[in-house]
Amino acid sequence: GDSVTQMEGPVTLSEEAFLTINCTYTATGYPSLFWYVQYPGEGLQLLLKATKADDKGSNKGFEATYRKETTSFHLEKGSVQVSDSAVYFCAREGGSQGNLIFGKGTKLSVKP
Amino acid sequence: GAVVSQHPSRVICKSGTSVKIECRSLDFQATTMFWYRQFPKQSLMLMATSNEGSKATYEQGVEKDKFLINHASLTLSTLTVTSAHPEDSSFYICSASLQGAMNEQFFGPGTRLTVL
Numbered sequence: 001g002d003s004v005t006q007m008e009g010p011v012t013l014s015e016e017a018f019l020t021i022n023c024t025y026t027a028t029g030y031p032s033l034f035w036y037v038q039y040p041g042e043g044l045q046l047l048l049k050a051t052k053a054d055d056k057g058s059n060k061g062f063e064a065t066y067r068k069e070t071t072s073f074h075l076e077k078g079s080v081q082v083s084d085s086a087v088y089f090c091a092r093e094g095g096s097q098g099n100l101i102f103g104k105g106t107k108l109s110v111k112p
Numbered sequence: 113g114a115v116v117s118q119h120p121s122r123v124i125c126k127s128g129t130s131v132k133i134e135c136r137s138l139d140f141q142a143t144t145m146f147w148y149r150q151f152p153k154q155s156l157m158l159m160a161t162s163n164e165g166s167k168a169t170y171e172q173g174v175e176k177d178k179f180l181i182n183h184a185s186l187t188l189s190t191l192t193v194t195s196a197h198p199e200d201s202s203f204y205i206c207s208a209s210l211q212g213a214m215n216e217q218f219f220g221p222g223t224r225l226t227v228l
Contacts, residue, residue, distance in 0.1 A: 004155070036219075041221065042221055043116060043118075043205070043218075043219035043220050043221040043222065044205070044207075044219035045219070046216070046217075089156070094158065097144065097146075097161040097169065098144060098146075098161075098209055098217070099146050099158045099161060100146075100156075100158075100207075100217065101155075101158075102148075102155040102156040103155060104153060104154055104155045105155070
């Protein structure tokens with residue numbers, strides 16, 4: 001069935017390290033793809049999105065490119081900060097109601 | 113940005129009782145609200161889609177008589193877990209879509225339900 005698979009955490013990095021969180025999806029067609037971030041004690045927030053193949057979403061130094069060949073939408077950041085510590089969720093557009101299908105989330109901890 | 117609140121943030125109840133969770137869009141009108149459930153180390157799973165003024169659409173496997181959803185206004189949706197049992201213990205998250213902006217969802221902070 002339709003699903004989103006992202007790498008399991010937790011991921012622990014030192015400040016200024018390079019970050020990659022892998023995400024792949026299954027779907028018929030080309031759904032919009034999203035990365036959401038959840039900071040401690042807060043709700044999920046949209047980090048970035050891409051609505052068609054080869055689109056690159058970017059925000060706050062994070063980037064992800066919609067790759068239809070590999071059905072992937074990996075999240076990257078060149079230099080993470082302590083304030084980036086959070087749980088990151090990859091998601092794809094779901095049904096006709098506008099709901100989202102989520103991955104399990106990846107917890108990122110950045111140490112000073 | 114658009115803000116969604118949930119109340120309560122945490123609730124503990126006895127088995128057999130009912131619990132109501134509120135989801136409010138604070139600064140915008142939400143034509144559609146979604147209710148998700150999240151088990152530890154699992155994805156958010158869609159439970160139901162709620163449109164203002166109409167009956168909620170439930171996902172397969174979700175009991176509509178157990179999880180009552182009311183979306184009485186453009187800023188409020190409620191989820192009532194009726195006759196709660198320990199297996200209903202979970203993290204419940206709502207989200208709301210802006211009018212005319214499908215796929216733009218704003219999430220509440222979630223409600224942790226523990227049924228003893």
